[in-house]
Amino acid sequence: MQKTEEGKRMLAGTKAKKRIYHAAVQIILIIMAVLAIFPFLWMISTSLKGAQEAFAYPPSLIPKTFRWENYKKALTDLPFDKAYFNSLKLAVINVTGQVTTSAMAGYALGKLKFRGSNVVFGGFIAVMMVPYTVISIPLFLIFSELNLIDTYLAIILMTFAYMPMGVFLCRQFIMALPDELIEAAVIDGANYGSIFFRIIIPLIKPALASLGIFSFMWNWNSFYTPLIFLNSQDKFTVPLLLNMFKGKYTVDWSLIMAASTISIIPVLIVYLFAQKHIIEGITITGLKG
Amino acid sequence: MKRSKLERSRNRWGIVFILPQLVSLICLGIVPIMIAFVLSFFEWNGFGSPSYVGLANFKDVFLDPDTVIAVKNTFIYAVIYVPCSIVLALFLALLLNKAWGKFFYRAVFFMPQIVTSVAIAVVWSWIYQPQFGILNMILNFFGFEGKEWLRNPATAMGAVIVMSIWWGLGYNVVLFLAGLQNVARDYVDAARIDGANEKDVFLHITIPLISPTTLLVTITTMINAFQVFDQMFLLTSGGPAKKTYTLAIHIYQTAFGQYELGKASAIALILFVIVVVISTVQFRLSEKWVHYGE
Numbered sequence: 215m216q217k218t219e220e221g222k223r224m225l226a227g228t229k230a231k232k233r234i235y236h237a238a239v240q241i242i243l244i245i246m247a248v249l250a251i252f253p254f255l256w257m258i259s260t261s262l263k264g265a266q267e268a269f270a271y272p273p274s275l276i277p278k279t280f281r282w283e284n285y286k287k288a289l290t291d292l293p294f295d296k297a298y299f300n301s302l303k304l305a306v307i308n309v310t311g312q313v314t315t316s317a318m319a320g321y322a323l324g325k326l327k328f329r330g331s332n333v334v335f336g337g338f339i340a341v342m343m344v345p346y347t348v349i350s351i352p353l354f355l356i357f358s359e360l361n362l363i364d365t366y367l368a369i370i371l372m373t374f375a376y377m378p379m380g381v382f383l384c385r386q387f388i389m390a391l392p393d394e395l396i397e398a399a400v401i402d403g404a405n406y407g408s409i410f411f412r413i414i415i416p417l418i419k420p421a422l423a424s425l426g427i428f429s430f431m432w433n434w435n436s437f438y439t440p441l442i443f444l445n446s447q448d449k450f451t452v453p454l455l456l457n458m459f460k461g462k463y464t465v466d467w468s469l470i471m472a473a474s475t476i477s478i479i480p481v482l483i484v485y486l487f488a489q490k491h492i493i494e495g496i497t498i499t500g501l502k503g
Numbered sequence: 504m505k506r507s508k509l510e511r512s513r514n515r516w517g518i519v520f521i522l523p524q525l526v527s528l529i530c531l532g533i534v535p536i537m538i539a540f541v542l543s544f545f546e547w548n549g550f551g552s553p554s555y556v557g558l559a560n561f562k563d564v565f566l567d568p569d570t571v572i573a574v575k576n577t578f579i580y581a582v583i584y585v586p587c588s589i590v591l592a593l594f595l596a597l598l599l600n601k602a603w604g605k606f607f608y609r610a611v612f613f614m615p616q617i618v619t620s621v622a623i624a625v626v627w628s629w630i631y632q633p634q635f636g637i638l639n640m641i642l643n644f645f646g647f648e649g650k651e652w653l654r655n656p657a658t659a660m661g662a663v664i665v666m667s668i669w670w671g672l673g674y675n676v677v678l679f680l681a682g683l684q685n686v687a688r689d690y691v692d693a694a695r696i697d698g699a700n701e702k703d704v705f706l707h708i709t710i711p712l713i714s715p716t717t718l719l720v721t722i723t724t725m726i727n728a729f730q731v732f733d734q735m736f737l738l739t740s741g742g743p744a745k746k747t748y749t750l751a752i753h754i755y756q757t758a759f760g761q762y763e764l765g766k767a768s769a770i771a772l773i774l775f776v777i778v779v780v781i782s783t784v785q786f787r788l789s790e791k792w793v794h795y796g797e
Binding site for chain 2: 236239240242243246247249250251253254256257260268269271272273314315316318319321322323326327328329331334337338341343344345346347348349350351352353354355356371372374375378381400405406407410431434435436437438442452453454456457460467470471474477478481482484485489492493496497
């Protein structure tokens with residue numbers, strides 16, 4: 215009798231302990247989440263303030279009046295519309311190229327396993343180990359010789375130079391598909407070319423979607439490559455123009471914040487809708503661009 | 504007979520499908536790496552013709568006081584950034600693992616990762632702004648003296664590291680959380696039945712079982728840390744007093760500031776060697792602490 219009483223009390227004790235533990239965890243997580251998000255909120259908040267209010271003490275997160283005209287000014291003072299178009303154009307070309315050629319390479323390495331495929335795969339891994347800066351210097355020389363500096367072709371080629379992640383991701387997915395699928399198709403008389411389009415592609419669509427989203431974000435955010443290869447302002451991508459904008463308006467923080475907000479809107483929208491794809495893609499490959 | 508025909512067909516199609524990526528791997532990867540190697544023995548400013556100088560570039564690099572500073576700063580950055588980022592990420596992943604709303608928090612922590620370095624640096628230089636930045640305003644409110652975080656040689660590196668941790672944390676949280684979710688419930692339950700407490704389970708079950716993830720996270724974080732460029736370039740341009748002048752900044756300055764491409768290649772190769780040595784040491788050491796499967 216007494217034993218069960220004691221047991222009950224102990225159980226109640228651990229239950230209470232558990233509840234306290236979970237509450238503490240939630241408090242820490244909420245604090246960390248606020249820290250993670252605060253810089254973004256502060257950016258948007260400042261972007262809507264007047265120049266005076268941005269410097270006001272005490273600071274407030276909600277602006278007194280929402281000055282949307284900051285956005286209009288940020289958009290028209292420097293050619294952000296042009297930069298948007300440039301970034302979008304480059305992203306579309308690079309994403310298409312990367313997804314297509316990675317799927318093809320993934321099929322060749324993961325299922326066809328042609329003679330020498332292991333050597334080629336080793337080559338991809340080896341190149342990935344080499345720092346980007348090592349490759350960028352000789353390529354800068356080669357592109358100067360070919361008069362490719364300040365052209366988009368240089369950026370597109372650089373993207374191809376250093377994107378083995380797509381190949382790994384596709385190879386991983388295609389390797390996991392059962393061999394019987396392909397064997398059956400071969401017996402039915404299909405050749406390996408049509409198998410790729412009729413069987414492989416439909417089955418790895420989710421992986422290709424993940425890769426496409428990733429690739430879009432890398433390209434949209436890319437800074438080092440355009441910094442080295444682009445000179446003229448009318449060819450600038452969004453990050454380059456934002457960097458220039460910051461140099462131009464060193465004190466007008468509301469305008470700079472408006473420009474920053476404008477520049478991250480596309481990736482934020484993509485993230486909002488494709489957050490699961492992005493995070494799962496990382497979990498599968500464990501790799502970053 | 505039939506088999507070999509099939510195999511030939513497979514080889515042929517294999518070449519067709521690998522071709523675009525293979526061409527770019529060779530022309531834009533392997534060949535440039537070889538050129539970088541050759542280039543490091545030449546003096547060349549990109550114009551005119553290169554002249555062979557033997558090991559002079561390397562001698563130049565090692566005698567250059569900026570190289571010593573850059574190596575030192577790169578190590579300082581890596582030695583502080585890597586452990587802080589990893590421990591914090593593991594801590595958060597452990598909290599998230601059993602927490603309510605873990606996928607929501609995971610998405611929130613990952614968010615800084617998706618934003619371009621330029622926007623990140625712009626926001627943080629506003630936060631760090633000496634007179635009107637929110638950080639100093641908060642410090643003043645609590646009676647502390649604000650600082651010129653990015654212009655003070657004593658605080659600049661720290662300020663950059665804090666921003667880097669904030670920016671990169673979510674990525675490692677995602678990897679650790681994935682590792683933790685794979686820790687089989689059975690092991691933990693079995694240990695519990697045998698009388699293990701929370702601490703025993705953590706030290707003797709969770710930590711060993713996620714050790715492959717820890718290795719992956721450590722190596723990728725380390726490789727990225729040694730190549731750190733954007734944060735320094737955008738926040739401090741390597742200053743003040745060269746306190747945030749890292750190897751990648753040094754390479755960029757030498758190659759695209761002074762157009763000493765041979766010397767820049769030499770520095771880049773040194774960076775490459777450092778990365779390879781450290782990754783190799785990591786892998787070697789990992790044999791002692793990483794447990795793969797059963």
